[in-house]
Amino acid sequence: MTSSELWTRATADRYDTEESERSSAVFLAPTLAFLAGLAGDGRALEFAIGTGRVGVPLRERGVPVVGIELSEHMAAVLRNKIDEETLPVVLGDMATTVVPGEFTLVYLVYNTLSNLLTQDEQVECFRNAARHLAPGGRFVIELGVPPLRFLPPGQVAVPFDVSERHLGFDTFDLAEQTLVSHHLTLDGTDGRYRRGSSRHRYAWPAELDLMARIAGLERERRVADWDGTPFTENSAQHVSVWRKPVECAPSRSHRPDRDRA
Template identity: 55%
Template sequence: MDQEQIWDTEAARRYDSPGTGMFAPEVLGPTVDRLAALAGDGPALEFAVGTGRVAIPLAGRGVPVTGIELSRPMIARLREKADDTTVPVVFGDMATATAPGKYALVYLVYNTIANLLTQAEQVECFRNAARHLAPGGRFVIELWVPELRRLPPGAPATVWHSEPGYIGLDTYDVLRQHVVSHHFRFAEEGREARLDRTPHRYIWPAELDLMGRLAGFELESRHADWTEAEFTAESRSHVSVYRLPTDDRRSTDLRTAGGGQADGFQASP
């Protein structure tokens, strides 16, 4: 399943749900509050900006926001709500596309990094974030914790949500760390149902931290949600903040590493 095919015109049309779901004030409010605090006085870049769910209210808080987005229909939907001056958007993949300038904050929300289906692409996403950040800048990722403990032994699937008119089912390929989310939506009357499927590569928090290290980041904080609740073994998701060292810190680290090698190494005669 190609991501551009998944996020087509119909998906973009159905994506926004003002006031409910991920657009509910109790969900969106804390997200924007935390990102605004992390951006401070600097500009922000959103990978996979979508229809502007987060970027538009964040820009409304006075944070200059640029987006990168792979789906043209999603960009078109965003343009119905905000012009190119309010939220400039670069068309392209979040692992490779580049936006002009340097940023204080790069962020990825609502599990979007898992849309990259290989470990190599996910590592490149971290490296792309690092390329866009000024020294000391932060990369923020919101991501779910793989729920393999809920998967019965030998079973390939689990129901993760069920309510009248909707069933969410995940099928797992544990060898490749792939999961496909199946969204079944039923009409109030009749037997017809609509099925939407989205593939993901799930990432364990420790693996995510290693990706950050490979790109030059240090983990600054990890919480269970945007309100900074404690992250525990029972948390179903996390908000992780990674930070690049400042120029002064990076120079010190390099001098320390070089000095350590010189002091502890003696060449053979």
Template identity: 55%
Template sequence: MHDEDGYFGEKIAARYDTSSADMFRPDVVDPAVGLLAGLAGDGRALELGVGTGRIALPLARRGIPVHGIDMSRAMVARLRAKPGGDGIGVTIGDFARTRVPGDFAVVYLVFNTINNLTTQDAQVACFRNAAEHLRPGGCFVIEVGVPELRRLPPGQQAVPFHISPTKWAFDTYDVATQQMSSNYVTVVDGRAEYWSLPFRYVWPSELDLMARLAGLRLRDRWEGWSGEPFTGESTKHVSVSEKPAGLGPTAR
């Protein structure tokens, strides 16, 4: 993981909720919170990459005890400033390796955050860390996009996803290394500003193997939080991996 100043530091944290406003809509948040609350039952939930609390806060309002792990103090400061934010326990650290006390009924990683881990080793470590936090029978839930390589124009490595008079945004892909980046150009008062975020894209089948290496097994996969069937045309998926009952701590 990158340090907070180079990834989700103050500059990005200050505009994160605004730039991701569509992801805060009730029709987006409510199905995710409902599914996670159902999986948590009477247990605790752990969010990897808790950020500004988009999911953690409404989940806590459902009566689920929520703890978060995040590297960015700037993002967590936004969480703390919101109503109920002081009731979410947060540990500052790399969510691929940071441990917190106790066990959890559900660990979750949403909105493509697995891609913030830019090496395969780090992604594998994340699955192992999630498994070590889960109680037997608990679930690790991931929401992530399916790599859009089919949209790549022949001979090119970039896919635009926003074009307007004041903002351009595009993803670049390296199909040899599975490295990608999201790139943004904004124009404010006639001045252009550019920033880029690095990621590593990952395929559903690769995630399944990571789960198996961590002692987990795929239980469900849907296109979205409402249980829509996952197909070859799906652009994202919500995958639920379960820790078998009776399975103890995962060996490293």
């Protein structure tokens, strides 16, 4: 078990409703095209597959998908959408759980790497991705860039959503490189708000590149979103791709003497 907080049944039951906008066909189209292009004719493994917001439509697109999920309640919601034979899911954590076979693509979306609350566990997540990848395969992460430049001296909170139905803000512990996301969500029609929070460890893009190097992966691409917008110093998030190197075959000039004429 990792340090990730475990999603409850109540959270799992309302997840798809609260994420309905991000689950729409229009919203997901660039994500699915990006991932399907990298998967090619091979299989894809989704770390923290959740309720299948991405994995199910990617499977419907023709990419064989396998999932790893820590919360049995999130996996149960997914199972109501698609059967085990079509999209297998293994219960376990994304840093250590191993599933059979090799994959051309391993992916982790929607800031989920930050659910691992220690640097060591995040490094192990990269190593686990590399463990599952075939030579030449890719590991993809979608992750926000820490908004620390919006913190004036003495301030510890940054809002990320202020809308009619939801107020969200993050509070930061800069010494520990962690944050707590706070949510006030309008619940029902009686005007009451439901309060919730979750802990995360934020990581900079350069730190992720070092984690990838430790795992034997090489950075191939970094963009600001699934549409491929160039990543800049002003980007609020990134989609990064690392590749598992392909071992070079020996050239004819290096064959043993017995193979020579």
